[in-house]
Amino acid sequence: MIGRGGLARAREWTIGSPARRTAARGETAVPVQLGRYRIKQGVRGAVLTCVEAPTMRVRVQHGLCVTATAARSAAAGSIFLDGAARGAPFLDSKREVYNLDHHEGCVRPFTLATCEQAVVLIRTGLDLRKRDxxxxxxxxxxxxxxAIWVLLNHIRLNDGRGATRARVMPLLRLQGVVDALGLEQQDLCGLPPEVLTETQTWIERLRTPExxxxxxxxxxxxxxxxHTADRLRAIDRLIYPPKQFDDLEEIDELVRVPIANGRVAIICRSxxxxxxxxRQLRRLHGRRLAVIVLQQRTSVYTLRQVDAYLPATLASVYERLNLIDPAAGGHRSANRWGGSTEIGGSPRRSGTRVTPQQIASVCQRAYGRPRLLERLSRIGVAALGSAAIMLAALAPLLMPGAPGNLGPQPAVQFSMLLAAFGGALFLTRGFRAPGLYGLRRPARLDWLSVVPxxxxxxxxxxxxxxxxxxxGPATALPAVPDLLALLTLPLAAEVIFRGLVQGSLVMSFAIQSCGGPWSVSAPTIVSAGLYALWGAVLGSPSFALAPALLPDATPSLPLLGAFVFGAGSAMARERSESIGASILLHWICVATVLLARAWISP
Incomplete structure (x- = not known):
């Protein structure tokens, strides 16, 4: 017997060898990988599944027995069968935990066997499609x-025509009486003699391997x-006609994730x-089904929104997939995720390079509102990441024995290091999700509106x-190191704050779309704020690496100016879908400031 931690240890077993010829009944068992019942190996151990019950997983292990306390506090969606949990049988519909048993804490002769409890459970209203x-x-x-067969075949048992129930109920009734009361009480099942004889034969055949x-x-x-998978198939052969499953389409569910309003999005292959x-997924999942993503080939997908009352449409999914898919082009490209609000697909020319797990994550974000804690953590990570890059570039100046902070050489060194560190990280992330980080050509020219x-x-x-x-008057051009610093420091600033910081926030906050209405997004405000704060640090007397144009101005003026410029640059980045627009804007403004400085200098 095991306690609260026992369920985790109960998962530590592996799949046995393929099914072998069973000489006792003179037939060849079907390999466990074929048919309706499958054994799948996951990170938590092997589970038995059924293609017609995708929300069900069955774990069977010799000696598994959790305490009554552990059973009642088990995770929601747990069903214990026939002694897998100590204590009396119980139905906890609030927590959705059930113990189907007739051994302890009950009067055994007056208690239904486990298989009959299972059919009562699903016939009295428990919808096994609504959760895992x-x-x-x-x-x-x-x-x-x-009992396992009943749970895995719950959809057919709840069929209004009742043909499956009529066929299997004598088997459940007789086995229930035999298991609870013994062979000598078989007449209590109340079956007609011919049905009783046939059902007895079935039970003998089913129990032969055991x-x-x-x-x-x-x-x-x-x-x-x-063994369980083999016996489930044997029960199928007794209950269902030979061609019962000829119209059953093979659908392999790759990922299933909850989205909004208790609905699910399913990424599948067929x-x-x-x-x-x-049609088939509606039957298997009922009203929970909201979005289908069908993988037709490795890189080709079709999207279908089947629930018209979701808080968003497929347009939100397309937008986010185009941001993270390396194969998707920019706003003007025809090679993008797209379609109507009800049905669409992956880029037609090249296909997609995102995984089913990434598509599932995008569906969750597109239809669900991110939690406040998630958004705050994203902002915190972005702030810490930018600080780490800035401090790494400042480290040589902060080390003991470093040269004086003032003068041209530290500024050149800092600019080069910042561009190297920021650029390396930006390219590493940008090539994986070019749309997310703006590693694309500018899509439109309306971003030029923010130049003033x-x-x-x-x-x-x-x-x-x-x-x-x-x-100055004596030199027409700056020295090469100074010129490189003039180019690389603005580039590094844009790569870090409009590339890395802003890109890391896009999936958690709404932003402007190319050609859409103008607005100021949360990523714009955050990236501009961090840019302004670090600009104040670099312009402070302690570093003097990037002094302001007007050194005698109040300290708040450069800070405000940095925030305004940062917001404008971030808006240009969103409108153009490209970090290139932000870099060009920064260079234009640097040139403007240098001209203004030369004009006002005595």
Whole structure:
């Protein structure tokens, strides 16, 4: 018996060998990988699944038995079968935890067997499609196997026509009476003689492998998942007509994630079309189904929104996928995710380079509102990341024995280091998600509308100009190191604050779209604020690496100018979908400030 931590240890087993020829009944068992029932190996161990019950996972392990306290406090969506949990049977519909048992804490002759409890559970209103469930069992006797069969076939058992119920109920009733009261009380099941005889024959056939293994003393060494899958198929052959599943389409669910209003988005793979997939998934998931993403080939997807009452449409999904997909082009490109608000697809020319897990994450963000804590953590990570890059570039100046802070050489060194550190990290991330970080050509020219505002901020001290020797009357051009510093420091500032900082916030906040209405987004405000703060640090007397145009102005003026310029540059980045627009804007403003400085200098 195990306690609260036992469920984790119960997952530590592996899949056994493929099904072997069963001499006891003279038939060849179907390999466990085929048919409706599959054994899948996950990070938490092996589970048994059914293609018609995608929300169900079954774990069977010899000796699994959790305490009554652990069972009642188990994760929501847990179902314990026939002794897998100690204590009396219980139905906790509030927490959605159930213990189907007839061993402890009950009057056994007056209590239904586990398989009958299972059918009562689903026939009295429990919808197993509304969430994910994990079924725990510690044995694979016929009562437990029948209970598992009932849970995995809940959709067909709830069919209004009742053909499946009529076929299986005699088997459940007889096995329930035998398991609870013994063989001598079989007449209490109330079956007609011919039905009773047929059902007895079924039970004998179904129990033959179990009895043979126990007779040879091999039951404890048997792979219970493999045995259970084999017996489930045997029950199918008894209950269903031979061609019952001919119209069952093969759909492989790759990822299923919750989105808004209790609905789910399913990323799946199938050889049939999107509407055939929709019809079957509606049957399997009911009203929970909201979005389908069908993988037709490795890099080709079709998207379908089947719930018209979601808080967003597929347009939001396209927008975010185009940001993270390296294969998607910019605003003017035809090679992008797109379509209508109800159906669309991946880039047609090249296909996509995103994974099903990434698509699922995008669906969650597109239809769900990010939590405040998530947004704050994103802002915190962005602030810490930018600080780490800035401090790494400042480190040589802060080390003991470093040269004086004033003068051209430290400014040149700092500019080069900042551009190297920021550029390396930006390119590493940008190539993975070029749209997210702006590693694209400018899409439109409406970003030029922010130039006047950015110039005003620059003249107030908002641009980063390194403290280097500038050309005077005697020299027409600055020295090469000074010229490189003039180019690389603005470039580094844009790469860090409009590239890395702003790009890391885009998936958690709404931003402007190219050609859309003008607005000031949260990533714009955050990136501008961080840029202004670090500009104040670089312009302070302690460093004097990027002094303001007007050194005698009040300290708040350069800070305000940096925020205004940073906001304008961030808006240009969003409108153009390109970091190139921000870099060019910064260079234009630097040139404007240098001309103004030369004009006002005596």
């Amino acid at each position: 469930w994990t079924v725990y069992a510690n044995d694979a006797d016929l009562d437990t196997v029948l 009895l043979a293994a126990k007779g040879r003393g091999r039951w404890q060494d048997l792979d219970l998942l493999e 050889e049939v079309g999107i509407y055939e997939v929709e 505002v950015a110039v005003l901020g620059a003249l107030a001290g908002g641009v980063w100009i390194p403290a280097v020797h500038l050309p």
